[in-house]
Amino acid sequence: MVPRDDSRSSTDRRRLEPTVRRRPTIVVLRAHGLGGLLEVVPALRALSDAFPGHRRILAAPAVVEPLALLTGAVDDVVDTVPFAPLHPAVYRAELAVNLHDRGPQSHEMLLESMPGGLIAFGHPAVPAVRDAPAWIDDEPEAERWCRLLREHDVAADPRRIELHPPRWNGTELTDATLLHPGAGAHGRRWPSSRWAAIARTERKRGRPVFVTGTWTELRLAREVSRLADLPASAILAGTTDLLGLASAVAAAGRVVSGDAGITQLASAVGTPSISLAGARGDHRDPVATPVRDVLAALDLLPDGRSSALRRALAP
Numbered sequence: 001m002v003p004r005d006d007s008r009s010s011t012d013r014r015r016l017e018p019t020v021r022r023r024p025t026i027v028v029l030r031a032h033g034l035g036g037l038l039e040v041v042p043a044l045r046a047l048s049d050a051f052p053g054h055r056r057i058l059a060a061p062a063v064v065e066p067l068a069l070l071t072g073a074v075d076d077v078v079d080t081v082p083f084a085p086l087h088p089a090v091y092r093a094e095l096a097v098n099l100h101d102r103g104p105q106s107h108e109m110l111l112e113s114m115p116g117g118l119i120a121f122g123h124p125a126v127p128a129v130r131d132a133p134a135w136i137d138d139e140p141e142a143e144r145w146c147r148l149l150r151e152h153d154v155a156a157d158p159r160r161i162e163l164h165p166p167r168w169n170g171t172e173l174t175d176a177t178l179l180h181p182g183a184g185a186h187g188r189r190w191p192s193s194r195w196a197a198i199a200r201t202e203r204k205r206g207r208p209v210f211v212t213g214t215w216t217e218l219r220l221a222r223e224v225s226r227l228a229d230l231p232a233s234a235i236l237a238g239t240t241d242l243l244g245l246a247s248a249v250a251a252a253g254r255v256v257s258g259d260a261g262i263t264q265l266a267s268a269v270g271t272p273s274i275s276l277a278g279a280r281g282d283h284r285d286p287v288a289t290p291v292r293d294v295l296a297a298l299d300l301l302p303d304g305r306s307s308a309l310r311r312a313l314a315p
Helices: 010-021 034-039 041-050 062-070 105-111 141-150 192-204 215-227 242-251 260-269 291-303 306-313
Strands: 025-029 055-060 076-079 095-098 177-180 209-211 254-257 273-275
Touching: 025 041, 025 105, 034 041, 034 062, 034 141, 034 260, 041 055, 041 141, 055 062, 062 076, 062 242, 095 105, 177 192, 192 209, 192 215, 192 291, 209 215, 242 260, 254 260, 254 291, 260 273, 273 291
Parallel strands: 025 055, 025 095, 055 076, 177 209, 177 254, 254 273
Antiparallel strands: none
16 A cells, blocks of 8 residues: 555655566556445456556555455555645556546646556546547446547456455354445435334344444444344444455345445445445435335345346335
């Protein structure tokens, strides 16, 4: 992991500077969180296949590093926040690839690092990409970034989303239902009482229930657990890092999530799931989804996947 802070130890400097320059470098910008990373996994793999001799550095938030490395398409992660200057370690790369957005700020951010070339969508405010491929509104994210690469003569398949996290070594989750009540925006969270209703019904069906989340969502997980009369051992929130969460999701029987990123993670590891958040650009209010619809969708999960269920849950 390359920290955003430039106060690096001598060991860090030896690792970054000489090692990086022994091989040509590609810097890929995707300064989004979990869901944002998962949307570009197919594009990252396409770049890995097209440039096997290059060192591939992902400019992204530090929190996604474990899963970025798990893709096998990334050699290192540089801690990056949107539109802040890039770390000096990635300057003068042979190629920069903008998988962050349509620009222009992100284009300029990469151009300031003086790469040998840039792959990005066209934008009239940035002369360097004026003739580049056009951005298409409402295009599915994975297909969007694969199309960008294909139009630059890089073969890319948006179906290459699969991840294989380490085996889960915690409580048995084989037939368990994981509830992830957190959401990117507090106002789009489903009420705790509804999560508790799902938990109680799933337990009556004979399914163990566990509540996941980050450490910042621990209070929410505890509230759901209290309302559902779950044991303390049912709270997994705050006990795992992102890689551990991926392992738990892969081991579970099913997932219900208020965060689209967790549903995308479930799809990547092959676990049936329901998303209350919808896909990127979906403005449906998850708070309006009734409990009965989610319970009905849970009954369908053995034969369905999250994308079909999102359509079934749409008002």
